[in-house]
Amino acid sequence: MIKTRGLSKVYGNKKVVDDISITLPKNKLIAFVGSNGAGKSTLLSLIGRTLDRSSGDCYIDEKEVKDWNSRELAKRLSILSQTNHLNIRLTVHELVQFGRFPYSQGRLTKEDEKKVSEAISYMGMDALKDRYLDELSGGQRQMAYIAMLLAQDTEYVFLDEPLNNLDMKHSVQIMKILTKMVKELGKTVMVVIHDINFVSCYADYIIAMKDGEIVANGPSDEVMKPQMLEKVFGMEIKVEQFGGNNICLYYT
């Protein structure tokens, strides 16, 4: 279980994440929503320990993140950051192999190799496995990174805007895989998404942020209400039922 107490991040005198205390439910697809600069990615990075916090506590499975051995924690929690510019040339297979790093420190066992090929197959990337990442499209590259997370096989998976710059087909594909990771593999997936309708259709639980604070959190159906959304985004958003899903209309 993930729990934070008074978690804050301050840049200069601007509080980007302001005193957040929250307990995240397990085995759910949790979406962080909010406008640009609301602090979603920062909160995600603070919990995912890729960013140093200014103050507060953060517990993963009842243990303070700072007290975790970094290698052991990497077997429980993985995070995919937003920008993934690489200076090295890697094939898909080599990238996914890195997912096994916490287990074998680069010396892969037979078991590791099995997990790697399973992860690649799970993403349906067998045909692309020997291609270099810089030869792939943005969507395929994102799928390869998610395959790496799969190979890392952690209970908690954090993704910072995985749908950024992706076309509809890849976006849907990735959301379906994330749902499958929750339903089939029992993982807890936390994801920052800007497209509110993807959140509405796939997320089980929503955490809405504004100005570094949480303004709403709860099961999807409870948060996907016009008055809630207006509070979060500061604009009028209509919510209509369509094919069993709540769809937000905010274009005009």
Added chain:
Amino acid sequence: MRVKSLSKEKRSILILILIVAILTSLFLFLGLTGKNINYFFPRRLRKVLAVFLASYCVGYSSVSFQTITNNKILTPSIIGLDSLYLFLQTIIVFFFGNAGVSKLTGLPNYLLSIGLMVLCSFFLFFGMFKGNSKNLYFMVLAGTIFGGLFSGLASFMQVLMDPNEFSLVQGKMFASFNQMNTDLLSISIVIVAVIAFLARRDFSKLNALGLGQAQAISLGVPYRRTVFRTLMYIAILTAVSTALVGPITFLGILVVSIARNLVSTYRHEIRVPIAVLLGALALLGGLLFVERILHHSTQISVVINFIGGCYFIYLVLKEGKS
């Protein structure tokens, strides 16, 4: 595919070993006769050993520095480690003077220089790395400025110095394989061997660091500790190679870029040996060229800097296009 690429990497290493071996034997045995063997052979052997040590220092430092900074053009010389060394040397000569320097040559000076260098870099890196918002680029920038400060202060002191004392400092300002102290060679071998052994254990972490800071942390690499340790290794190796043969960090950009063009692997187990072998190749080739063809009319650093400079311009043009 994987098997094929592995054999390509191994082939590159083997070919490089072969070329370096040929150059080494050329360097060692060219013009040796029964009469002069006792004079020339030990001297040449020492030079060859120094070349290999310096190549390792430069090869490892450049490759790992590019990995931790996630940048293809930076080399450790950017953070002013060799200016720091020259600055320390200038201070020693400046304050202890001619008389003091005669006591301070050889081993004591060497250990003092390396000790000071490690101490200074420790505080530099530690201070830069401690704060919350500070990152590696902050450190690199600060290092660049400190490097400028050190070389500025050094040349200021050199102006004030007695010309005889200045000539002592000047001797240390250029890379040279001719004036080497044998005592220093053996202790350098020990230091480099220890660092090489320790650094080898971090190669897999450096491989993961190639994915970038956030991804490496996600994979469980203790980021700060690994980067700090690597920077300290780099500082020590730079101190050793500079003390032994003078500033040769200019070699770094050359070897690390050619190494990347030869094999496009992320694995430091391959990249470091290739960079080291390329360094040895460039130094041995440069020495042969300077000694046999130019008859000592110029310094090896001039030859290598010329080739390195041309290559750097080519690199910048190529990066600009892509």
